Amino acid sequence: xxxxxxxxxxxxxxxxxxxxxxxxxxxxxxxxxxxxxxxxxxxxxxxxxxxxxxxxxxxxxxxxxxxxxxxxxxxxxxxxxxxxxxxxxxxxxxxxxxxxxxxxxxxxxxxxxxxxxxxxxxxxxxxxxxxxxxxxxxxxxxxxxxxxxxxxxxxxxxxxxxxxxxxxxxxxxxxxxxxxxxxx
Numbered sequence: 001x002x003x004x005x006x007x008x009x010x011x012x013x014x015x016x017x018x019x020x021x022x023x024x025x026x027x028x029x030x031x032x033x034x035x036x037x038x039x040x041x042x043x044x045x046x047x048x049x050x051x052x053x054x055x056x057x058x059x060x061x062x063x064x065x066x067x068x069x070x071x072x073x074x075x076x077x078x079x080x081x082x083x084x085x086x087x088x089x090x091x092x093x094x095x096x097x098x099x100x101x102x103x104x105x106x107x108x109x110x111x112x113x114x115x116x117x118x119x120x121x122x123x124x125x126x127x128x129x130x131x132x133x134x135x136x137x138x139x140x141x142x143x144x145x146x147x148x149x150x151x152x153x154x155x156x157x158x159x160x161x162x163x164x165x166x167x168x169x170x171x172x173x174x175x176x177x178x179x180x181x182x183x184x
Contacts, residue, residue, distance in 0.1 A: 101170070102168070105170055109165045113160050114161075115157075117153045117184070118157075120157070121153050
């Protein structure tokens with residue numbers, strides 16, 4: 001193959017694969033990766049850095065919200081002292097909307113309960129994997145644990161759904177319980 005600057009050249013790319021039977025058993029093929037991974041390979045600095053950034057930004061957001069609320073409350077208290085004939089503005093107008101239950105509270109509670117169930121299942125699977133209890137070498141252990149934990153955390157999702165439904169002063173609790181249990 002001769003390449004020059006003046007003439008374009010046609011280059012064909014190809015590859016070949018030859019399969020050779022190995023001596024490693026199928027069940028122990030992950031052993032090389034699992035035994036060689038040490039704690040030094042985990043990027044602890046990145047994990048801690050991310051957590052610190054999240055905490056810092058959460059604190060900053062909380063500080064901004066507290067400042068805004070304090071300022072609004074101080075302004076409202078000042079208005080009440082001066083004259084009660086002024087028209088209400090700001091947060092006081094939202095009082096009726098904030099304290100009213102939502103229109104489709106049964107659906108909302110079912111979605112939130114199912115979300116809590118799925119979130120708890122995902123978190124538990126991640127924690128068990130980090131602790132080394134779920135290994136990729138054992139086939140189906142992650143799926144089996146995920147399904148088992150999903151059924152177990154149905155109790156927590158149902159409880160959370162029921163508490164939220166009770167907070168909204170709902171009357172059709174049987175429908176809400178059925179919807180939560182069959183949503184996902």
